[in-house]
Amino acid sequence: MKILVIEDDKTTGSYVADGLREEGHTVDLMTDGKDALLQASTTDYDILIVDRMLPGLDGVSVVKTMRGAKNQTPVLFLTSLGGVDDRIEGLNAGGDDYLVKPFAFGELSARVAALARRPRTTLEEVVLRAGDLEMDLVRRKVTRADHVIDLLPREFALLEHLLRRKGRVQTRTMLLEAVWDISFDPQTNVVETHISRLRAKVDKPFETELIKTVRGSGYRIEE
Amino acid sequence: MKTFKERSKALFRSTPLRLAVALVLLFAIVSLLSLGASYLVIRDSFNQTMETDLRQELAGFQSAPTAGALAQLITAEAAVTDPERRILSYLTADGKHYGNGVIARSQEGFRVLSFPDGEDISEGPYLALSANLHGGQLTVANSRSQIEDLGELFLNILLLSLLPTTAIALAAGLVIARRSGRRIEAVGGALRKLTEGDLSARVKKTAGRKDDLSSIAEQVDRMAAAQQSSVSALRQVSADIAHDLKTPIQRVAVLLNRARELPDLPDKLESILDDAGRETTGIVATFQSLLQIAQIEGGSPKSRFQPVDLAALAATFVEVYEPAADDSGHQIAADLPVKGTALVSGEKGLLGQVLANLIENALRHTPAGSKITVSVKRKGNRISLEVSDAGPGVPADERENVLRRLYRIEKSRTTPGNGLGLSLVAAIVDMHGGKLALTDNNPGLRVSVVFDGVR
Numbered sequence: 001m002k003i004l005v006i007e008d009d010k011t012t013g014s015y016v017a018d019g020l021r022e023e024g025h026t027v028d029l030m031t032d033g034k035d036a037l038l039q040a041s042t043t044d045y046d047i048l049i050v051d052r053m054l055p056g057l058d059g060v061s062v063v064k065t066m067r068g069a070k071n072q073t074p075v076l077f078l079t080s081l082g083g084v085d086d087r088i089e090g091l092n093a094g095g096d097d098y099l100v101k102p103f104a105f106g107e108l109s110a111r112v113a114a115l116a117r118r119p120r121t122t123l124e125e126v127v128l129r130a131g132d133l134e135m136d137l138v139r140r141k142v143t144r145a146d147h148v149i150d151l152l153p154r155e156f157a158l159l160e161h162l163l164r165r166k167g168r169v170q171t172r173t174m175l176l177e178a179v180w181d182i183s184f185d186p187q188t189n190v191v192e193t194h195i196s197r198l199r200a201k202v203d204k205p206f207e208t209e210l211i212k213t214v215r216g217s218g219y220r221i222e223e
Numbered sequence: 224m225k226t227f228k229e230r231s232k233a234l235f236r237s238t239p240l241r242l243a244v245a246l247v248l249l250f251a252i253v254s255l256l257s258l259g260a261s262y263l264v265i266r267d268s269f270n271q272t273m274e275t276d277l278r279q280e281l282a283g284f285q286s287a288p289t290a291g292a293l294a295q296l297i298t299a300e301a302a303v304t305d306p307e308r309r310i311l312s313y314l315t316a317d318g319k320h321y322g323n324g325v326i327a328r329s330q331e332g333f334r335v336l337s338f339p340d341g342e343d344i345s346e347g348p349y350l351a352l353s354a355n356l357h358g359g360q361l362t363v364a365n366s367r368s369q370i371e372d373l374g375e376l377f378l379n380i381l382l383l384s385l386l387p388t389t390a391i392a393l394a395a396g397l398v399i400a401r402r403s404g405r406r407i408e409a410v411g412g413a414l415r416k417l418t419e420g421d422l423s424a425r426v427k428k429t430a431g432r433k434d435d436l437s438s439i440a441e442q443v444d445r446m447a448a449a450q451q452s453s454v455s456a457l458r459q460v461s462a463d464i465a466h467d468l469k470t471p472i473q474r475v476a477v478l479l480n481r482a483r484e485l486p487d488l489p490d491k492l493e494s495i496l497d498d499a500g501r502e503t504t505g506i507v508a509t510f511q512s513l514l515q516i517a518q519i520e521g522g523s524p525k526s527r528f529q530p531v532d533l534a535a536l537a538a539t540f541v542e543v544y545e546p547a548a549d550d551s552g553h554q555i556a557a558d559l560p561v562k563g564t565a566l567v568s569g570e571k572g573l574l575g576q577v578l579a580n581l582i583e584n585a586l587r588h589t590p591a592g593s594k595i596t597v598s599v600k601r602k603g604n605r606i607s608l609e610v611s612d613a614g615p616g617v618p619a620d621e622r623e624n625v626l627r628r629l630y631r632i633e634k635s636r637t638t639p640g641n642g643l644g645l646s647l648v649a650a651i652v653d654m655h656g657g658k659l660a661l662t663d664n665n666p667g668l669r670v671s672v673v674f675d676g677v678r
Contacts (some may be wrong), residue, residue, distance in 0.1 A: 011474040015481070080469035085518060088527065101469055102476035102507055154542070183572050186543055186579040187508075193546035 001046040001116060002026045006036040006062065007078060008054050012101070016049060016078075019105045020112070033057030037065055045073050047115055049108075052079040052090065060093040067094035074115040078103075087183065106217030110169040128163040130210055130221050133202065135163055144206060154179065155198050162211065162221045171218035195219055237404050243396020247389050254385055262377040269370050270350070277352040280363045290315055290357035297321045297361070308366050310349060316358035324364070406436050410443055422451040458517045465510040465517070472510070476503045512643040519573070519650040528655075530677045531574055533565040533606055534599045540578040541597050544586065552591030555582070558598035565599050565606045566677040573651045580644040581610040581670050589614025589667070606676040611669035622661040648672075 003020055007013035008031045017027045028043075030036040033054035040048060040062070048066075052059040063075050077095040079086060087098050097111050128135040133144045140156065142149045151159065157179045162170060172191040176182045180190070195211065203209045212220050235241075287293035297313045301323035304311060310324035351364035409426050416424030425447060426440040482488075483496045541557045548555045559565075567574070578597070585595045589612045598609045617625055626649045648670075652659045657674040 009470050009474070011477055012470070015477040080466055080473070081514070100511075102473040102503065104476075105480060180539055180543060181571075182539070182543065182575055184576060184579075186540075187583070188543055188547040189550070190543040190546050 003047045004040055004045045005029045005049045007051040016108060023109060033062050037062050040066055041069060041071060047112055048073050048075045050075055050077055052077055060090060063094045076111055076115055104216060107171045110171045110174060110217055113168045130163055130166055133210055135160060149201050154194060158194055158198055166221050167223040169214045169217050169220045237400040239403050240396045240400035243392050247392045250388060251385055254381060258377055258381050265373060266370050273350050273365050277363050277365055281352050281354055284361055285356060290359060293357060294321045310364040312362045314360045403436060410440050413443060417447050422454055458520060461513060461517055465514045469510055472503055472506055512647050516647055516650045519654050528568045528570060530566045531569050531571045532563055533567050533608055534559045535562045536575055537578055537597050537599050540582060544582045548586060551586055553586055554594045556594060556596045558596060560599060560601060565601055567606055567674040568677050569655045577648050577651050580648050584644055585610055585612040601676060604676045605673050607671055607673045609669060609671040611664040611667060613667040616663060616666060616668045617661060
């Protein structure tokens with residue numbers, strides 16, 4: 001993917017750029033808001049990673065201007081302001097996701113992957129599949145190798161979320177947001193506990209492991 | 224609404240009315256003294272005039288050559304003299320009486336006499352002059368009723384001048400007291416609000432007039448504005464510090480991450496790096512809370528408030544903390560009403576933080592095996608959220624303190640936490656117009672938050 005990182009702090013900027021390059025992306029790094037706006041409107045990027053506080057023109061204005069010019073490139077905001085207000089302001093300005101500093105690279109990488117314009121499973125799909133696992137969304141029924149698996153509502157939602165984003169890492173904060181609707185990190189092991197309960201039902205009785213742990217990042221269901 | 228009694232009590236305590244009453248009293252005393260003095264002076268001069276009069280009269284009669292002539296003269300004179308005004312009396316040596324009135328014999332000189340009834344002489348003191356003439360006694364007495372009338376006149380003048388003055392002064396005093404009372408109440412109200420912590424309270428100028436009250440109001444407003452700006456400057460500074468420190472912390476986190484990813488690290492170094500990573504996370508959490516408190520107290524827009532189902536939210540957080548509670552040997556019980564019945568107007572994310580912080584606090588400060596109860600109840604239009612535990616609780620004299628920023632009770636210094644959890648809760652509750660109370664759960668602590676419900 002071709003990614004533009006707009007970040008004025010050099011350490012953070014090169015950390016993000018280097019990490020993404022290591023993952024095989026093409027990355028441009030810019031430090032000034034105005035320059036970056038020009039760059040973003042003349043070059044076609046797959047994703048923009050924008051710091052909110054920038055010299056020249058702040059991140060929110062950059063994205064607002066871009067959206068005003070019908071540029072729909074997905075935007076991930078980086079910020080050291082983590083209040084609910086800031087988050088909402090960022091998302092209202094046209095940001096697609098929001099990451100509060102300091103963040104681990106795995107979190108950033110997972111969110112970048114989630115934002116990528118890859119074909120997703122459509123909402124109309126009624127049966128989700130991974131290997132020999134089937135999830136019937138209409139009948140709320142999960143089977144693996146023709147064995148019926150009973151899931152609690154929260155476990156069902158967790159599995160559905162992972163299945164819909166097959167092949168992509170979901171971090172614990174992403175899961176907290178999607179499954180529990182909590183936008184801050186309550187510092188509990190609720191995600192880990194539910195993942196292990198889910199594994200006990202979905203993976204343990206069978207030969208292959210579907211739900212993979214990605215060290216330092218999160219969880220993924222293999223394609 | 225204040226009762227009439229309270230209002231009149233306040234009115235009588237008001238300075239303008241007291242001043243008016245004092246002035247009326249002073250005026251009355253001065254009037255009384257000056258009128259009294261005038262009365263005395265005038266009466267004195269009246270007396271003197273009358274005395275001179277009597278002497279001349281007496282001298283006139285003394286010119287009569289014989290007792291007979293005098294008796295004739297007296298009789299003639301008495302016939303045309305009104306005894307109410309003047310009495311002429313001649314008592315001869317042989318006991319005969321002439322004149323228009325009887326005056327009892329007495330020693331010579333001036334005497335005030337009252338005449339007995341029955342001889343048409345009604346009343347009143349007289350000023351009399353007697354002289355021994357031709358063996359008899361001649362007395363001329365002038366009525367003092369004029370002087371008496373004078374006294375009455377002065378009394379009337381006194382009443383006529385005092386009564387309307389008093390009435391007008393009191394009425395004016397009342398009106399002014401009312402009006403200035405309202406303005407003083409405005410200043411008092413603003414000061415009360417300021418004391419209660421609403422730094423945006425102002426007296427606001429009362430229309431037009433420039434006087435001492437309006438200048439006090441202005442000064443109160445100026446003081447409040449100065450206070451508000453210094454408090455907000457302080458908040459801004461703490462927000463700025465928190466914000467400016469997050470970038471370097473991010474760098475530290477990045478560097479630690481890079482070090483952690485190096486190949487072939489000795490195990491010991493790995494665990495040191497992990498510890499360092501956890502510490503940075505803790506620092507970030509502290510700054511995050513500080514920033515958030517500053518932001519919330521700085522007045523977050525309430526326009527974004529939406530109905531939030533407190534029961535559903537509490538259920539989620541009980542579920543979220545259940546695994547952590549299991550791990551630490553705690554039990555979490557939920558006592559929640561049917562979903563959709565406990566709606567409050569607010570910010571879901573922030574209300575969630577209230578629940579998270581309260582449950583986390585309970586888990587952190589109670590020993591393993593303790594039971595924690597999260598309950599949501601509806602009473603009328605009030606919705607209360609309670610998190611209670613059976614732990615050691617918070618001593619009554621510490622309950623105010625634990626709401627203070629960064630404050631930690633001595634014995635909890637060893638447990639993790641940054642002392643911001645309850646301050647954040649307090650700030651969020653305040654922003655939502657709720658009431659936060661820490662009470663005894665016998666044993667343990669009960670934290671209750673009461674919100675207005677959404678109908």
